[in-house]
Amino acid sequence: xxxxxxxxxxxxxxxxxxxxxxxxxxxxxxxxxxxxxxxxxxxxxxxxxxxxxxxxxxxxxxxxxxxxxxxxxxxxxxxxxxxxxxxxxxxxxxxxxxxxxxxxxxxxxxxxxxxxxxxxxxxxxxxxxxxxxxxxxxxxxxxxxxxxxxxxxxxx
Numbered sequence: 001x002x003x004x005x006x007x008x009x010x011x012x013x014x015x016x017x018x019x020x021x022x023x024x025x026x027x028x029x030x031x032x033x034x035x036x037x038x039x040x041x042x043x044x045x046x047x048x049x050x051x052x053x054x055x056x057x058x059x060x061x062x063x064x065x066x067x068x069x070x071x072x073x074x075x076x077x078x079x080x081x082x083x084x085x086x087x088x089x090x091x092x093x094x095x096x097x098x099x100x101x102x103x104x105x106x107x108x109x110x111x112x113x114x115x116x117x118x119x120x121x122x123x124x125x126x127x128x129x130x131x132x133x134x135x136x137x138x139x140x141x142x143x144x145x146x147x148x149x150x151x152x153x154x155x156x
Contacts, residue, residue, distance in 0.1 A: 006055055008067045018046055018054055026054045031071045083137045087148040110136055115155050
């Protein structure tokens with residue numbers, strides 16, 4: 001289904017309802033990103049409560065603003081991937097180690113169990129899993145301050 005062939009709104013319970021061009025109604029749809037880190041605004045599937053895809057969105061920018069905002073609100077309520085802006089302190093350079101961070105969601109503590117929990121997604125992008133299963137993103141290594149890069153280099 002192309003981007004312009006549906007309407008999206010919230011019902012009285014706050015759930016998303018998709019109405020297709022041919023009159024089909026899908027209650028309780030959920031947006032799912034195909035590439036949440038690499039291309040967060042492209043490739044979004046709308047799935048029904050059974051997990052079946054009912055619509056595909058190539059790009060949020062191609063949608064009417066009101067529909068794009070509904071999808072972004074729903075995604076934000078489901079996803080929690082804080083971005084690391086600064087590493088202020090590391091308890092030890094041996095694992096497990098506790099890291100004190102500044103993120104786009106505020107201060108945080110990350111417990112790194114093993115160096116394997118740091119995954120390189122690209123030459124400049126990292127995904128770090130803490131012991132609680134929270135994924136922390138370093139979107140661009142070059143934008144971290146010198147002290148943060150120095151601490152991080154000890155684990156890479």
